[in-house]
Amino acid sequence: MIEVELAVNGERETVSVDATQTLLDVLRTKLGLTGTKIGCNQGVCGSCTVLIDGKPARSCLVLAAGCRGRAITTIEGVGTADAPSPVQQAFIEAGAVQCGYCTPGMVLAAEALLRKTKRPSVPEIREALSGNLCRCSGYTKIVDAVKLASERAAP
Amino acid sequence: MAKRRTGNGAAAGVVHRAIAHDSAEKHVSGAALYVDDVPEPPGTLFAAFGLSARPHARLTSVDLAPVRAAPGVVAVMAAADIPGKNDCAPVFADDPIFADGVVEHVGQCIFAVAAATVEQARRAARLARIEYEDLPALLTVEDALAANSLLEPPQVMKRGDAARAIARAKHRRAGRFGIGGQEHFYLEGQAAFAIPGEGRDMLVLSSTQNPTEIQHVCAAALGIPDAAVTAECRRMGGAFGGKETQGAFFAAVAALLAWKTGRPVKVRADRDDDMEMTGKRHDFVVGYEAGFDDAGRIQGVEFMLASRCGRSADLSLAINDRAMMHCDNAYYLPNVSVASYRCKTHTVSNTAFRGFGGPQGMMAIEYVLDEIARALGKDPLDVRRANLYGGRGRDVTPYHMRVDDNAAPALMAELATSADYRRRRAEIADFNAKSPILKRGLALTPVKFGISFTTTHLNQAGALVHLYTDGSVHLNHGGTEMGQGLFTKVAQVVADEFGASLDRVQITATNTGKVPNTTPTAASAGSDMNGMAARNAARTIKARLLPVAAAELGCAPGAVVFAGNRVRGGRRSMTLAALAKKAFLARVSLSAAGYYRTPKIHFDRARWRGRPFYYFAYGAAASEIVLDTLTGEHRLLRVDILHDVGQSLNPAIDLGQIEGGFVQGAGWLTSEELVWDAKGRLATHAPSTYKIPAASDCPADFRVSIWRKGRNREAAIHRSKAVGEPPLMLAISVFHAIKDAAASAAGRAVRLDAPATPERVLLALEDAAAAADAPKREAAE
Ligand code: FES
Ligand code: FES
Numbered sequence: 001m002i003e004v005e006l007a008v009n010g011e012r013e014t015v016s017v018d019a020t021q022t023l024l025d026v027l028r029t030k031l032g033l034t035g036t037k038i039g040c041n042q043g044v045c046g047s048c049t050v051l052i053d054g055k056p057a058r059s060c061l062v063l064a065a066g067c068r069g070r071a072i073t074t075i076e077g078v079g080t081a082d083a084p085s086p087v088q089q090a091f092i093e094a095g096a097v098q099c100g101y102c103t104p105g106m107v108l109a110a111e112a113l114l115r116k117t118k119r120p121s122v123p124e125i126r127e128a129l130s131g132n133l134c135r136c137s138g139y140t141k142i143v144d145a146v147k148l149a150s151e152r153a154a155p
Numbered sequence: 156m157a158k159r160r161t162g163n164g165a166a167a168g169v170v171h172r173a174i175a176h177d178s179a180e181k182h183v184s185g186a187a188l189y190v191d192d193v194p195e196p197p198g199t200l201f202a203a204f205g206l207s208a209r210p211h212a213r214l215t216s217v218d219l220a221p222v223r224a225a226p227g228v229v230a231v232m233a234a235a236d237i238p239g240k241n242d243c244a245p246v247f248a249d250d251p252i253f254a255d256g257v258v259e260h261v262g263q264c265i266f267a268v269a270a271a272t273v274e275q276a277r278r279a280a281r282l283a284r285i286e287y288e289d290l291p292a293l294l295t296v297e298d299a300l301a302a303n304s305l306l307e308p309p310q311v312m313k314r315g316d317a318a319r320a321i322a323r324a325k326h327r328r329a330g331r332f333g334i335g336g337q338e339h340f341y342l343e344g345q346a347a348f349a350i351p352g353e354g355r356d357m358l359v360l361s362s363t364q365n366p367t368e369i370q371h372v373c374a375a376a377l378g379i380p381d382a383a384v385t386a387e388c389r390r391m392g393g394a395f396g397g398k399e400t401q402g403a404f405f406a407a408v409a410a411l412l413a414w415k416t417g418r419p420v421k422v423r424a425d426r427d428d429d430m431e432m433t434g435k436r437h438d439f440v441v442g443y444e445a446g447f448d449d450a451g452r453i454q455g456v457e458f459m460l461a462s463r464c465g466r467s468a469d470l471s472l473a474i475n476d477r478a479m480m481h482c483d484n485a486y487y488l489p490n491v492s493v494a495s496y497r498c499k500t501h502t503v504s505n506t507a508f509r510g511f512g513g514p515q516g517m518m519a520i521e522y523v524l525d526e527i528a529r530a531l532g533k534d535p536l537d538v539r540r541a542n543l544y545g546g547r548g549r550d551v552t553p554y555h556m557r558v559d560d561n562a563a564p565a566l567m568a569e570l571a572t573s574a575d576y577r578r579r580r581a582e583i584a585d586f587n588a589k590s591p592i593l594k595r596g597l598a599l600t601p602v603k604f605g606i607s608f609t610t611t612h613l614n615q616a617g618a619l620v621h622l623y624t625d626g627s628v629h630l631n632h633g634g635t636e637m638g639q640g641l642f643t644k645v646a647q648v649v650a651d652e653f654g655a656s657l658d659r660v661q662i663t664a665t666n667t668g669k670v671p672n673t674t675p676t677a678a679s680a681g682s683d684m685n686g687m688a689a690r691n692a693a694r695t696i697k698a699r700l701l702p703v704a705a706a707e708l709g710c711a712p713g714a715v716v717f718a719g720n721r722v723r724g725g726r727r728s729m730t731l732a733a734l735a736k737k738a739f740l741a742r743v744s745l746s747a748a749g750y751y752r753t754p755k756i757h758f759d760r761a762r763w764r765g766r767p768f769y770y771f772a773y774g775a776a777a778s779e780i781v782l783d784t785l786t787g788e789h790r791l792l793r794v795d796i797l798h799d800v801g802q803s804l805n806p807a808i809d810l811g812q813i814e815g816g817f818v819q820g821a822g823w824l825t826s827e828e829l830v831w832d833a834k835g836r837l838a839t840h841a842p843s844t845y846k847i848p849a850a851s852d853c854p855a856d857f858r859v860s861i862w863r864k865g866r867n868r869e870a871a872i873h874r875s876k877a878v879g880e881p882p883l884m885l886a887i888s889v890f891h892a893i894k895d896a897a898a899s900a901a902g903r904a905v906r907l908d909a910p911a912t913p914e915r916v917l918l919a920l921e922d923a924a925a926a927a928d929a930p931k932r933e934a935a936e
């Protein structure tokens with residue numbers, strides 16, 4: 001077991017982790033942040049996406065012990081059900097959620113994109129989301145949601 | 156670019172409105188709880204499985220001592236340790252929870268282990284020493300047909316004399332092709348959480364479309380009454396049929412280990428295990444012979460449908476029945492014979508998947524019509540339209556049901572116009588004439604899908620509604636939420652009955668203790684049936700409230716109206732809360748169970764006659780692709796969809812179902828390929844090797860509309876139509892657009908199996924080229 005100090009959603013937490021334990025596992029089981037989902041646990045589906053220092057990362061591929069001193073944002077740090085972020089609000093309005101299992105990862109991928117690119121084109125949005133699988137929606141409304149959020153942020 | 160029209164559904168009120176999914180706020184913020192997110196009480200254990208490495212073998216030795224001795228292990232269970240029945244099958248008692256003496260597919264479970272952590276359980280499971288004596292294994296449909304290994308005798312459905320009509324027809328065409336299976340790839344894997352209570356009580360949280368079956372299977376495995384087990388499901392992270400029966404095994408393992416240890420046990424399959432252990436869409440081999448006239452009208456057609464069912468029956472009989480009942484799709488087949496072979500193989504037992512055999516049946520007839528068009532040099536759309544139901548005497552299905560709501564001709568005509576089919580057809584011909592390597596293809600195909608379970612007794616539903624004295628409403632029903640928006644739709648129906656705003660209706664988890672003896676949420680019938688059951692419950696309460704309201708408001712009971720969270724009568728009104736309180740004081744019950752059974756349906760399977768469906772749902776899609784004939788890869792350029800949902804209960808949710816269903820269908824027919832090796836092992840057991848559509852694969856130009864003229868002739872809930880499954884089959888247009896482009900490249904019809912992967916397309920082009928060369932070579936010799 002290794003003691004590591006993590007900065008998650010702006011709060012510092014010291015947790016003891018196994019050397020091989022993934023960030024995903026630590027977030028879910030040690031910090032109770034179950035908004036980050038386990039889709040494949042092998043780096044393919046994107047449902048475990050979090051932001052590390054503002055960049056999207058697959059938390060199932062990241063070792064928790066290596067996250068010392070990095071700023072981690074999970075879906076719980078983006079907004080809440082009562083006070084959603086503009087991107088989250090756009091997902092609700094565009095009808096971009098079905099089963100919702102891919103949604104936290106999608107929202108974080110979208111947040112990361114919009115921080116980098118203010119007014120992404122539709123192909124850019126698709127490209128940015130292409131590592132996040134959704135089995136329900138056919139993606140149309142998810143792309144619409146990101147577009148809506150970007151238009152509102154940079155009219 | 157995505158354009159959508161929501162069509163009808165502009166009516167005021169809470170039904171027929173585009174309302175967001177009830178959990179949308181929770182989903183976007185990560186606050187929605189799935190089974191694996193439920194906090195674990197102290198002492199919770201985690202399970203892992205020991206799986207068969209062989210497709211068919213006797214277990215000569217199973218040594219679990221090293222598993223028991225591994226760190227963190229609390230319990231290990233195999234077949235002999237089950238106190239009750241070793242079975243988790245839905246119908247035929249042929250799915251042992253743990254293999255007993257014999258294994259019949261790679262990935263079949265032999266034992267399970269509970270340990271303090273997931274990691275410890277998984278490490279321990281790998282320590283078992285298992286010895287096998289191999290037995291002959293039948294892996295494919297062809298293997299099984301050759302060995303006559305069938306789950307039941309072949310089923311035959313006939314009307315007229317197909318053989319004679321084919322023999323007499325001016326033209327004939329015969330062939331054979333394959334249709335691949337499909338992995339569900341629900342993003343949330345199979346999961347269950349069993350929590351022992353007092354005495355023998357057991358609570359099982361399960362990611363399931365069928366809580367009642369979870370309850371029954373767990374009770375039987377534990378040897379306790381059904382009443383001692385409560386199964387609950389708040390939501391699933393996708394299901395698509397993959398959690399209609401497949402959740403039962405995982406729930407049973409959780410319940411057994413919880414019983415054995417007296418501690419809560421959580422089971423979550425990791426992705427590779429999930430893909431190996433659970434059933435998939437059936438792959439089919441289709442043989443056909445058709446006789447037709449100069450216009451391409453079918454005079455007679457014979458189909459042979461053979462599917463890989465896997466090691467047990469599961470739902471395979473009903474799935475293959477539905478395949479038979481959909482190989483007419485939207486077309487009148489004057490003389491038809493369908494023979495269906497349900498092959499028992501030593502592979503995982505295949506199961507329900509959105510469409511439930513219907514998609515494979517529809518592929519059969521669409522393939523034949525495409526072949527007919529190519530044989531006659533006609534546009535496939537013309538041949539399709541010439542064969543549609545409609546006109547004198549052309550309205551009876553092969554199972555003798557009258558098609559009296561035939562929407563396909565009007566829908567297809569409207570779509571051909573709005574999608575600009577003719578102009579684009581000409582444009583594509585021009586383009587292809589000038590483009591040697593890139594070829595474009597276009598296809599417009601209809602969908603007619605029968606709504607109701609073909610197993611008649613499953614068409615029933617229950618609901619439980621309470622009105623509280625503050626005017627809020629508790630809603631429960633037997634349907635489960637898998638992302639399709641069922642809970643939202645049923646809440647809309649109940650809010651509408653009480654004239655309440657949607658936020659007054661509390662949606663609650665499906666629970667066998669609240670609504671018992673339910674059937675699975677499947678067959679697209681979830682909102683039809685549960686909406687009706689919930690409405691009946693609400694109406695029962697309203698009927699009891701009427702005299703109270705009439706007395707309070709000083710009007711006739713018939714004049715009482717529920718609207719705007721108020722109850723009005725004459726010129727007076729009161730809040731729903733005030734009325735509820737008055738009713739309570741007057742000792743009137745404010746709780747009711749509702750029940751519904753679908754009317755009009757019946758089916759005689761021995762004679763293949765009846766009215767198995769309450770009504771049909773329709774749709775049509777036009778897909779255009781561009782094919783690179785050097786690589787075999789294609790891109791979706793434009794898709795136009797017109798889909799009939801009757802009068803939509805919720806157009807936003809319905810559009811999501813249409814778009815998502817189409818894309819899932821396109822994945823099935825293009826990129827999603829399941830490969831088993833010669834040892835019966837699934838080679839594509841990881842998401843890295845099994846490719847479902849990503850955002851970048853979707854059509855560049857996607858135009859989806861709900862059909863404005865859509866009506867349900869039957870009195871389904873608010874005259875809506877079911878929408879869960881039918882849109883998947885719109886993607887049959889994608890497959891035929893690829894076939895169209897390949898034919899254009901080859902200069903003749905190509906034989907193409909599904910999925911149309913790049914390899915398959917290249918193979919089809921090579922075969923066509925070789926066939927074109929053959930006569931030349933003969934002439935030269
Ligand atoms: S769970 Fe991490 S990418 Fe799928
Ligand atoms: S909404 Fe279900 S996976 Fe995306």
